[in-house]
Each structure stands twice: as structure tokens, then as C-alpha cells.
Amino acid sequence: MKKVYILDTNVLIHDPLAFLKFEDNTVVIPIAVIEELDTFKSHADEKGKNVRIVSRKLDELRANGRLDKGVKTKDNGIIKIEMEHEFDLPPGFSKILMDDRILNVAYYYNKKTKNSIMVSKDINLRLKAEALGLKAEDYETGKVNIDELYSGTDTLEVDDSVIEEFYAKKQIKNILKSSFPNEFVILKSNSDSKKAALGRVPYNDTSVIKNIAPEQSPWGIRPLNKEQRFAMELLLDDNIKLVTLLGTAGTGKTLISLSCALHKTIDANIYRRVVVCRSVVPVGKDIGFLPGSMDEKLQSWSGAIYDNLEFIMDKKHPEEGISKFDYLLQQNKLEIASVTHIRGRTLPKQYMIVDDAQNLTPHEIKTILSRAGEGTKVVVTGDPYQIDNPYLDIASNGLTYIVDRFKGQSIYGHITFTKTERSELAKLVSELL
Structure with missing residues (x-):
């Protein structure tokens, strides 16, 4: 089932092409977001650059139709800029605050369709959205699983004879189930905890593990x-x-x-x-x-x-x-x-x-x-x-x-x-x- 995503300003600053990455779903950009982006457009930093990219890309989409009515993307999604609606949030929220104006649009869509989702990098805004009964998510594109993040090293338990062969020939056959170019391997003896060797999978041949280079001390700094x-x-x-x-x-x-x-x-x-x-x-x-x-x-x-x-x-x-x-x-x-x-x-x-x-x-x-x-x-x-x-x-x-x-x-x-x-x-x- 197709969904409606309402984007917060920080999502577009984080990734200026974020509104094109929701496949065949509808992406709503509240007018308050456009106004907030406008305050950063003259900045000389990366934030200002990203804001200008957003503006140019949205302007390009205008050639395909009116953004207030919704413009189709190449993935058959819809990009839409949403004007203000009557402020309908409970007491305690303010129509002066940008965040609350954006929430109000999300609140409107939540009443209109139960498939609407507020997307924000701001944790507190997501909490406020959930307090209102809205679905709220972080922008997930580009996120990695930190528990599975590549460490650059692997440990391999081997017989003493393998370590002796490694020292003698300066390399051995790579018997790791999975390895990457330039990954380092610690060869450990399965019978003597003090016996080990350090190797590296070469950048141009992952079928072997080679001895690492002699220790160096560039500019007096030793490892x-x-x-x-x-x-x-x-x-x-x-x-x-x-x-x-x-x-x-x-x-x-x-x-x-x-x-x-x-x-x-x-x-x-x-x-x-x-x-x-x-x-x-x-x-x-x-x-x-x-x-x-x-x-x-x-x-x-x-x-x-x-x-x-x-x-x-x-x-x-x-x-x-x-x-x-x-x-x-x-x-x-x-x-x-x-x-x-x-x-x-x-x-x-x-x-x-x-x-x-x-x-x-x-x-x-x-x-x-x-x-x-x-x-x-x-x-x-x-x-x-x-x-x-x-x-x-x-x-x-x-x-x-x-x-x-x-x-x-x-x-x-x-x-x-x-x-x-x-x-x-x-x-x-x-x-x-």
C-alpha cells in the first residue's frame, strides 16, 4: 500500500535529494519547510549548499507540473508542496513555531489517511509526533548496521605448522571463509596462546595472506x-x-x-x-x-x-x-x-x-x-x-x-x-x- 511521507527540514539539509528516495510513494513538503530552508540559502557552508540543491531540484520538477497539485517522479511517486491548514493541534502547541507548523501538516494527513508518516532527524519532533498519535520515523537512507560494521581485521586459529610455514614463506593460502583486500589477519596458534603472526590480504590478490611490512617509525612515532x-x-x-x-x-x-x-x-x-x-x-x-x-x-x-x-x-x-x-x-x-x-x-x-x-x-x-x-x-x-x-x-x-x-x-x-x-x-x- 502506498504511503504519504511528510518531511521535516533537517531531512533535506541532511540529504538534499531525500524527497526523490521514497520510490512510488507520496512525499509532502510543508510550506513551513520551504520557508525554513529559505533562511539558510545564503549560508556559505555545507548547509547552505544543500539548501540550494533542494531549491534547484524542486524548481526542475516544476517543469513537469504544479508542485501544489503534486508532480510525478520517474518512480511513479508524487512530490507535493503543502500549504498551511487550519491549526488543529491541541493546546500547548504554537502556530508560531516552525516545528509545530510542520506537525500540523502531518496531523492533517493523519486524519486524511492512516498511511501517513512524519520523517525527521529531530528526535524531539518525532516524540511530539508520537504524542499526537502520528507515525514518526528517522530518515533511514544511508544508515548502517553498526554491529556488523567492517573492522579491518580478522583472527584465524591455526596449527603451529601453519604459523611456521607463514614465517618461512612470508605467505600462506587464504583459508578465511570471507575476506576483503587490505584486511589484516591475526594468525593464532590453537595450542600455544603466545604464538601468533600478523598478515594482510594483498590489495591485488585475495587468495593469499602475506606477511606485513617491517615496523616503521615515521617522524619518530612508533606504533x-x-x-x-x-x-x-x-x-x-x-x-x-x-x-x-x-x-x-x-x-x-x-x-x-x-x-x-x-x-x-x-x-x-x-x-x-x-x-x-x-x-x-x-x-x-x-x-x-x-x-x-x-x-x-x-x-x-x-x-x-x-x-x-x-x-x-x-x-x-x-x-x-x-x-x-x-x-x-x-x-x-x-x-x-x-x-x-x-x-x-x-x-x-x-x-x-x-x-x-x-x-x-x-x-x-x-x-x-x-x-x-x-x-x-x-x-x-x-x-x-x-x-x-x-x-x-x-x-x-x-x-x-x-x-x-x-x-x-x-x-x-x-x-x-x-x-x-x-x-x-x-x-x-x-x-x-
């Missing part, structure tokens, strides 16, 4: 556990064009990404520049506009990146760490930017790190990854359990989205970190809070 060692191998492999690193605070995601990026750019001269960017989403209450130039504003948002870079510089150049850091910035070998300023650019032969990607939507991460030019490597890091964007969750953010979509690609590698190395306190915070 402290097997997950960091796996990550470094991916970060230093020029055949891998996209790497995702997922883990809680203090697991070393940003630190080892920066050290490997500087090694490949400054020492090996493979890339022209290291570009580091992160989403500008405040933790807690926003303090408003920040003074100063763009670089000064970014310093406030990118403190974690600067802290890690200074730590690396002190390791590599203990006598002149800060001056070397400034020199790399001045020589255009190192660039720190917000994701907003990456949009519209083409970045060839860059080593690009996107930090805190859990705060990006799938559409935003797609926009950023599409900036990669010829010869560019992109590393995406984040913690899906530490999301500051109110309309994203662990299953719908850009980081987990690309992990789920890219697994199995020969140019892609992923590692999920489980061990905190920052400090004993950070480890306890991660485990207990």
Missing part, C-alpha cells in the same frame, strides 16, 4: 600496538588511496595519520602537501563568532591537530620543533582548513586528512572525497560514539557510511582501534564514562 601498526601500513602504502580509522579518543588515529603524512610528503616527496581539515561543530554550548583571521579562527577549532603536530615536531626536531612547524606552513607544505573551505577545490597529489568525520553527513563526506585529484591519498578519522551534530547518530554519520560502502575495494583500507594509548586516565574515561 604501540598491533592496530596502530596495521594502520601505519595502510597509511604508508601508496596503492591505498582511501584509509578510514575509527576509534575512541586517545587511540592515536590523528597522531599516526599526521606522522605518516609528513613522512610521505616531506621525506619521500610523494605528495606535494599535507592538507588537514576537520568539521566545525562545537562541543556543548556554542560560544558564537570568533575574532581574527581565518587561520586564527581555525586554530580555535583545530586545537587537537596543532597539539599533535607540535608533539611530532618535538620528536623529529627537538631543538627547533615550533619553528619547523611554522616553516612547513609558510612553505605551503602543510595546510590546515575547515571542511567548508575544501568544497569546490580540486586537490591533486595531496595527502589529505579529514579529522572528526563522525560529525559529517554522508552527503558531506561524499562532497569532500570527490575533491581528491590524481595521485591524492585521503585518510578519514573519527569516533562514531562522540558525535556533536544533533541530527546524526552512530549509524547515520559520514564516517561509518564510507566504511560500510568502501569495504572490498582494492584501493581502500580500514582499521578500528580498540586500545587507548593516550594515558591511563583517558583509557578509564573511554571505558567507564
Whole structure:
């Protein structure tokens, strides 16, 4: 049976083409949503860009008919812009509030047909809708099953003879039931818990498991556990064009990404520049506009990146760490930017790190990854359990989205970190809070 979906504003900001993804059903966009979108159209950020995409696509549909009457889509669905109806919500709701005006349209359709569903990324609006007896759902397109998310590693229990053969021949036949290119394998002895070996499924041949590369310490940063060692191998492999690193605070995601990026750019001269960017989403209450130039504003948002870079510089150049850091910035070998300023650019032969990607939507991460030019490597890091964007969750953010979509690609590698190395306190915070 066909359904009627009433969309909230945040759904279209999250995915500007969302109204075209409900197959042969009817999609209703309340006029209050159009008015709310209009307030964001001049914004220079990703939100403003998405709003303009919505406006253009709706304008294109007008060529096929009147949107107030309903326009058919290629899937035989209907897109309709709904004008206001008499405010019919119970006392306590206000026709001044945008959310309540949108709810009023959903309420109208609920009385008209029992197959209507309110779709919103706003949890509180969904709760209000249910309090009114309406059906309410989150926007599910792009969501992943976090319990089945690819970890990048697998464990295989084998006889001692298999481990001995692996060390002797540097590879063995891949006997995993299912594996992906660039997946790491921990070979464990089934008779001796202390006996193990570390291997990797090659990007160009999934029929074997090969020995991993010797341990390296780019810019004085050495791996402290097997997950960091796996990550470094991916970060230093020029055949891998996209790497995702997922883990809680203090697991070393940003630190080892920066050290490997500087090694490949400054020492090996493979890339022209290291570009580091992160989403500008405040933790807690926003303090408003920040003074100063763009670089000064970014310093406030990118403190974690600067802290890690200074730590690396002190390791590599203990006598002149800060001056070397400034020199790399001045020589255009190192660039720190917000994701907003990456949009519209083409970045060839860059080593690009996107930090805190859990705060990006799938559409935003797609926009950023599409900036990669010829010869560019992109590393995406984040913690899906530490999301500051109110309309994203662990299953719908850009980081987990690309992990789920890219697994199995020969140019892609992923590692999920489980061990905190920052400090004993950070480890306890991660485990207990």
C-alpha cells in the first residue's frame, strides 16, 4: 500500500535529494519547510549548499507540473508542496513555531489517511509526533548496521605448522571463509596462546595472506600496538588511496595519520602537501563568532591537530620543533582548513586528512572525497560514539557510511582501534564514562 511521507527540514539539509528516495510513494513538503530552508540559502557552508540543491531540484520538477497539485517522479511517486491548514493541534502547541507548523501538516494527513508518516532527524519532533498519535520515523537512507560494521581485521586459529610455514614463506593460502583486500589477519596458534603472526590480504590478490611490512617509525612515532601498526601500513602504502580509522579518543588515529603524512610528503616527496581539515561543530554550548583571521579562527577549532603536530615536531626536531612547524606552513607544505573551505577545490597529489568525520553527513563526506585529484591519498578519522551534530547518530554519520560502502575495494583500507594509548586516565574515561 502506498504511503504519504511528510518531511521535516533537517531531512533535506541532511540529504538534499531525500524527497526523490521514497520510490512510488507520496512525499509532502510543508510550506513551513520551504520557508525554513529559505533562511539558510545564503549560508556559505555545507548547509547552505544543500539548501540550494533542494531549491534547484524542486524548481526542475516544476517543469513537469504544479508542485501544489503534486508532480510525478520517474518512480511513479508524487512530490507535493503543502500549504498551511487550519491549526488543529491541541493546546500547548504554537502556530508560531516552525516545528509545530510542520506537525500540523502531518496531523492533517493523519486524519486524511492512516498511511501517513512524519520523517525527521529531530528526535524531539518525532516524540511530539508520537504524542499526537502520528507515525514518526528517522530518515533511514544511508544508515548502517553498526554491529556488523567492517573492522579491518580478522583472527584465524591455526596449527603451529601453519604459523611456521607463514614465517618461512612470508605467505600462506587464504583459508578465511570471507575476506576483503587490505584486511589484516591475526594468525593464532590453537595450542600455544603466545604464538601468533600478523598478515594482510594483498590489495591485488585475495587468495593469499602475506606477511606485513617491517615496523616503521615515521617522524619518530612508533606504533604501540598491533592496530596502530596495521594502520601505519595502510597509511604508508601508496596503492591505498582511501584509509578510514575509527576509534575512541586517545587511540592515536590523528597522531599516526599526521606522522605518516609528513613522512610521505616531506621525506619521500610523494605528495606535494599535507592538507588537514576537520568539521566545525562545537562541543556543548556554542560560544558564537570568533575574532581574527581565518587561520586564527581555525586554530580555535583545530586545537587537537596543532597539539599533535607540535608533539611530532618535538620528536623529529627537538631543538627547533615550533619553528619547523611554522616553516612547513609558510612553505605551503602543510595546510590546515575547515571542511567548508575544501568544497569546490580540486586537490591533486595531496595527502589529505579529514579529522572528526563522525560529525559529517554522508552527503558531506561524499562532497569532500570527490575533491581528491590524481595521485591524492585521503585518510578519514573519527569516533562514531562522540558525535556533536544533533541530527546524526552512530549509524547515520559520514564516517561509518564510507566504511560500510568502501569495504572490498582494492584501493581502500580500514582499521578500528580498540586500545587507548593516550594515558591511563583517558583509557578509564573511554571505558567507564
